Each structure stands twice: as structure tokens, then as C-alpha cells.
Amino acid sequence: MQAQILNNDLSALSQIQQGITSKRISSYDRNGGTDDFIKIANGEKKTIFDVGGAGAVTHIWITMAPDPGTLSRNDVIIRMYWDGKTYPSVASPIGPFFGQGWNEAYDYNSLPLSASPVQGRGMVCYFNMPFAKGARIEIENQSGRDISNFYYYVDYIAVDKLPANAGRFHSWYNKQLMGASKEEGENEWGTLGKTGNNITGKDNYVIADIKGKGHFVGVNYYVHSPTPMWYGEGDDMIYIDGATMPTLHGTGTEDYFNTAWCPKTPFSNPYYGYPRVNNDIGWLGRTHLYRFNINDPIFFNKDFKFTIEHGHNNVLTLDLASVAYWYQSEATAVPAIPDKEARKPMPFINLGDIHKWRNEWRKSKGNDPKLWGN
8 A cells, every 4th residue: 555645734845746847036136236126106007927828826025115213114006917917916015914013014924824024024924826828926015105216026837727716815905994883982892881683784994895715814904993992893795605694603802813802012923913002002903813714714705795883882983994805716806905195093092182182071970170070
């Protein structure tokens, strides 16, 4: 009997492959010098990868200048097109796609995506991206200034024919300022009275809304809270194959992201983590969460909708953004992403704002010099 190799990543790496050729397209200096970058003018769309035939992108590395303090990576768009389609199956600002929210720069480390030292400047993707009839990657500069240095590698393999079950990689960015409940106000943890209930998921934030067959493999989730109240009582509610009630119903935001008890601790695991947490009062400010379903993809046959509450029963005003990642049986169009104005991050609430609110409260109580606060 023929011996069998164990079926794991490192054992599979030992197996010699047939009919595969490794290739690369990069920004190297064609004249043999050190100008190993391209320039992308403000308002310009530039194709950085355009190949025919069958194969799969296996690795992407990108860095660019000026740094995020001058050049907004929230306003540089990456799009990917598979199999000669005229519509993209990947559409996202480049920063959030690689795990950099709000045009901030910080280190981020997960299995399929990372942003490496210094301060998240080297953006890396290891998602496998098959194509049967060509592939194209496009960068659009909406930043309001020129990109003076755009460096990149796109490594890929060429094959004669893809396996019949090879999926097409998809990714979509959403951002929305979610409003508090008109009925309850920002009544998280019942601080303002009796709490309501949310069974159906009405008014939840949408992370993905997909038609077709495939499997969901992860999300980068960016939360900006204008209140020190905990933002994460909101449940994840996932609808599969025409369900009108959640097929998968979670118990809270931090629970879906594999953590517990309202974390404020930076943490990185290959599959989940908190690479950026707020340093303000309570949970006031910005937090980045991620979870990748590598060992536990979520499968769907006809459609898939992933939603999450913004506070229990959607009672909190939160500025939310997300990048979802999934595979489908064929390349399909993702929805248009929010425009530049809609993508603009909300400003921070600072100590001066809080003090002004306190002053208005004091005036409403007659401005007694000994007013305390609670």
C-alpha cells in the first residue's frame, strides 16, 4: 500500500507540484536603477497587474509615499477584476483592505493580511486569488494629491487549467454612520430605562450582502464611538440561503471576535484580534477588530447576509466601517463603495467637548457651584 502524507500545511509544502509556473509583476526599475516605484497622479487610475490565462495571485506587497499623515490611504482605492469581467469583485480603500483604518498607521498581524513595521507601512496579502481567464488589479488615487512613490509586488502562479471547484476571491468595503434609537436614545446597559428587543435584525449594520454560492472567510471591522459606553453589546446576525430570521445568531460583538468582557487590550492572533484600541475614557474613540474564518468558513448556496447590531437593539450612534472577504463559485460584481465624502472619518470627541456638555448640564440645573454630576 502506498504511504500517505499527512494533510496539513507543512506536509503539503513538501509535495512536488506539476504544471505550475511562478511569476511576478512588480514596480522594479526597468532601467536597472533604484527608482523601483511608479507615480500615480491625483485622480488617476493605474493598472498594476494585468495577465491572461489561468492562475492565482498568491502574494501582494504594497507600500507608498508620502506617509499617511500626508497621503490618505482611505482615499486610495484598490479594485480587482477576474476572468475578463468589466466589473470588480474586490473594491476597497487600500488602507482598510490591508487592516489600516481611518487613514491611521499601526502594525497589524493576521494570517492572510498584515501591515508590517514601520507603523504598518508595508501592506501584505496572502489570500489566494484564482482566475481562469485573466486578472487585473487597478489602483485609483482619490486622495487630492499625487502618490510620488508606489511600490508593489504581485506574485502569482500560472497553470494550464484551474480545478473545477476553484472559487473567486471577493472583498467589499462598507462605511456608515449608524444612528441611535429614536425610541430609546443611547440606552446601552439600560442606563436610561428599560431596554428593547431586536429579534429580526432590523436596522443592523451590514457587513456583507451576497448573492450566489460560496463561503465567507473574514472581516476587518472598524468602530468609532462618540460615547464612553461599551459599544459591543450588539449581536452578530447572519442570514443564509433566503432565511428571514438569523441562521447564525451570536451573543455580542466581542464574542463574535473571539474575545470577552469588553476588551481594551491590543491582541493579535492569526485568526482574530484587536490591533488598535482606544486610549480614551471608557470605550470612547476608535477600535479595530478582525476575525478570519480560515478553519471555519461560513458556507452558503444561494445568498448570504452578515449584519451586526450597533449596540444592543441598535441604540448607539457609531461610525462603522468594514471590509468583508469571501469566495464565490464565479466572479461577481460587488456593490459600489461609499464615495470620498461618505468615507471621511468622523472627528474625535475630546475632553473639551465633554467639558462643554457638562457646562450645558450645569446651566440646565441652575448652575449651582456645588453640582457634581450624577
